[in-house]
Amino acid sequence: MFQPVAIAPSILSADFMNLGRDIRMIEQAGAGYVHVDVMDGHFVPNLTMGVPVVKQLAKLANIPLDVHLMIDNPLDELPWFLEAGADIACVHAEVLYGDELRRAVDMIHDAGAKAAVALKPHTPPEVLEEVIARLDMVLVMSVEPGFSGQSYIEGSEEKVAAVAEMARAVGNDALLIEVDGGVSEATVERLTAAGADVLVCGSAVFGAQDPAAALAAVKEKGDAARVAAIEDARAEEALAEEEM
Ligand SMILES: O=C(CO)[C@@H](O)[C@H](O)COP(=O)(O)O
Ligand SMILES: [Fe+2]
Numbered sequence: 001m002f003q004p005v006a007i008a009p010s011i012l013s014a015d016f017m018n019l020g021r022d023i024r025m026i027e028q029a030g031a032g033y034v035h036v037d038v039m040d041g042h043f044v045p046n047l048t049m050g051v052p053v054v055k056q057l058a059k060l061a062n063i064p065l066d067v068h069l070m071i072d073n074p075l076d077e078l079p080w081f082l083e084a085g086a087d088i089a090c091v092h093a094e095v096l097y098g099d100e101l102r103r104a105v106d107m108i109h110d111a112g113a114k115a116a117v118a119l120k121p122h123t124p125p126e127v128l129e130e131v132i133a134r135l136d137m138v139l140v141m142s143v144e145p146g147f148s149g150q151s152y153i154e155g156s157e158e159k160v161a162a163v164a165e166m167a168r169a170v171g172n173d174a175l176l177i178e179v180d181g182g183v184s185e186a187t188v189e190r191l192t193a194a195g196a197d198v199l200v201c202g203s204a205v206f207g208a209q210d211p212a213a214a215l216a217a218v219k220e221k222g223d224a225a226r227v228a229a230i231e232d233a234r235a236e237e238a239l240a241e242e243e244m
Contacts, residue, residue: 002230004031005164005192005222007215008066008178010202011149012048023060027206029212030219033066033088035180035200037148038081040071042093044146044206044216051080058085059149066090066198068118068180074104082111086116090139093127105131116178120145125162137198138163142191143181152182157194164195174195188218189225196222 041047055066065089108115116137149242167175178198208214
C-alpha cells in the first residue's frame with residue numbers, strides 16, 4: 001500500500017534568529033518532522049545545540065521533533081533530551097557497546113518516545129540485529145555526520161534496501177527508514193525506491209531561494225518514485241504468476 005514519504009527539514013540549516021518563523025514555514029509547506037541535529041564537539045567535530053534549545057523547539061513546533069543525537073554519551077544525556085520534548089530520540093550505534101544499545105531503546109520507550117538508531121556510512125546494518133524488531137526508526141547516514149551541505153555518498157540507497165530487508169525478516173512492518181545527508185531532488189528518487197520513508201533535508205530546503213517550494217518538490221519526487229516502485233513490484237508479481 002502507498003504511504004507518502006515525510007520530509008524532515010534540518011533546523012541546523014535554518015535561521016537561528018528566526019526559528020519560530022522557519023518552523024511555521026516548514027509546517028505550512030507540509031514537513032512531517034523537525035529534524036534537530038545535536039552535535040557535542042566530540043562524537044563529531046562540530047558543536048550545535050543542546051537541551052535548552054530542544055526545549056524551546058518543542059514549544060514552537062506542532063509537528064514531531066526528530067532529535068538526532070550526535071553525542072558520545074547518549075545513555076547519560078538521553079533523559080534530558082526526552083524530558084525536553086524529543087518525540088523521536090535517535091542514538092548512534094557506534095557509541096553503544098554490549099547491551100547499551102538495548103538499554104538506550106528501553107530508556108526511550110519508557111519515556112513514551114519513539115526510538116531510532118543512526119548508522120554512520122561505514123557502520124553495517126547488522127549492528128541492529130538485536131534491536132531492529134523493537135525500533136521505530138533507523139537513520140541511514142548518507143554523509144559523514146558533522147556538517148550540513150555535504151555531498152550524498154553514492155550507493156547509500158543500498159544500505160536503505162538492506163535495512164528494509166532486515167525489518168521485513170523480523171516482521172517489523174512499521175519501521176521507518178530515514179536518510180540523512182545530501183538528500184535533494186537529485187538523490188531522493190533512488191532513496192524512496194529503495195525503501196526510505198523519511199528524508200532529512202538541510203541545505204536542499206533552507207538553502208533554496210524558495211524553501212517551501214523546494215520541500216514540496218523533494219516530497220513530490222519521492223512520492224512518485226515510491227508509486228513507481230510499487231507498480232514495478234506488482235508487475236513483476238503478475239509476470240511471475242503468469243509463468244507459473
Ligand atoms: O546530521 C546531519 C549532519 O551530521 C544532517 O542532518 C545534516 O545537517 C543535513 O544537512 P544536508 O546534508 O541535507 O545539507
Ligand atoms: Fe541529522
